[in-house]
Amino acid sequence: MASVFNDDPVQIIDLTISYSLPGSAPVRAVDHASLEIHRGEVIGVLGESGSGKSTLAAAILRLLPPNAHYNDGSIMFRGGNLLALAEPELRRVRGKEISLISQDPALSVNPVIRVGDQISEVVRAHLAMNGSERRQHVEELLRAVGFDLPRQIYSAYPHQLSGGQRQRVGIAQAIACNPVLVIADEPTSKLDAALQAEVLILLSEIRKRHGTAFLVISHDPTIFSGFADRIVVMYAGRVVEEGKTADIFRRPLHPYTQALVRLSERHLGNARASRVRFPVIDGEAPDLTHIGIGCRFAPRCPERMQVCMSCDPRELTPEPFRRVSCFKYGS
Incomplete structure (x- = not known):
């Protein structure tokens, strides 16, 4: 592979992934999913638990x-x-060109090794620096992610840091080698509202400073507003809609996307939103070991037609920069 990044996208093309389970048919977690990620873009992948979004993200690094x-x-x-x-x-x-920010900050750090040494090990694996250069580089990274006392943080153990501080350490580790793509799986889900905003601002600053692309996974549409360029919506392993973030919020096309956006508006309107779980759509997602005919969202869809129960919708492009799989927009 070439060593100089150009503006060609990262392309996921017709990706299908299944899980084998003892005594059960395979679970098709991702079903012919495609998307492109360009330099400096922030792409949000949105969907409920079990939609395939985290499997899609982990698949890029074969994790x-x-x-x-x-x-x-x-x-x-x-x-x-x-x-x-x-x-x-x-x-x-891994780590040098494409890196990962974990959903749980505790999972990305070793509890018995100083955080600075852990970041330094990532640098040692990929960049030609001596010990003192690595130390300086890591302290600069810690300062870049918002630590006023990077030497103190370098010498700290993970248990001595708060959840928000550990997430910042995880971000520093992810950007240590200036990757072209960072995958962030639910990067704010374990943080309170104030810390969520801080993390999103930090990721935006990294993107502007380094031209880093981000693929961000979330069940919550609200984190993408003002942050992501495009949103890809997944349901039951498939991409059901994609569009520019403003268009998705202003006029979602797929009934599933519409439901997610309505629930996010209700969640934001709740005075206790930072202390309650994100609401869920009525009904249950399909059993991915036994996928029947028809649209996978049809049993939960308030706008379903007869054709939705008997035929699989194909992907359409009803307007520029949009794609959707729904019979409402043609057959």
Whole structure:
């Protein structure tokens, strides 16, 4: 793979992933999903639990568990397919060119190693620096993510930091080698409203400063407002809608997207929103081990038609920069 990043997108093309389960049919977690991520873009992937969004994100770095299977598709980056890379080549990509911010800050740090040493180890693996240069680089990273006393934080152990501070350490670790793409899986879900806003501002600053692209996973549409350029909506393993963030909020097309946006508005209007769980859509998602015919959202859809129960909607482009899979917009 070339060593200089150009403006070609990261392309996920017809990706299909399933999980094998003992005594059960395979679970098709991602079903022919496609999306592109360009330099400096923030792409939000939105969906309920079980929609396939976290599997899609982990698949890019091939961090799925052993019972996961890549059934079809490709993930193109720098002219090559990440799914075809040997493990040594993939390790050179992980952390250096594509990195991950974990949903749980505690999972991204070793509890018995000083946080500065952990970030330094990422730098040592990918950048040609001596010990003193690495130390200086890590302290600069800690300052860049908002720590006024980076030397003190460098020497701290994870248990000595708050949840918000640990998330900042995780961000510093993710950007340590100036990657072109950072994948953030529910990066604010375990933080209160004030810390959520701080983290989103920080990610926006990193994007502006370094031209970093972000793929951000969330069940909550509100974190994408004013932050993401585009939103990709997933349901039951499939991409059901994509559009510019402002368009998704102003005029969502798919009934599932409409429901998510309505619930987010209700959530924001709740005076106790920072202390209550995000509301859910009525009904249940389909069993992904036994997917029947028809639109997967039809049993929960208030606008379903007869055709929705018997045929699978194809992807349409009803207007520029939009795609949607719904019979409301044609067949």
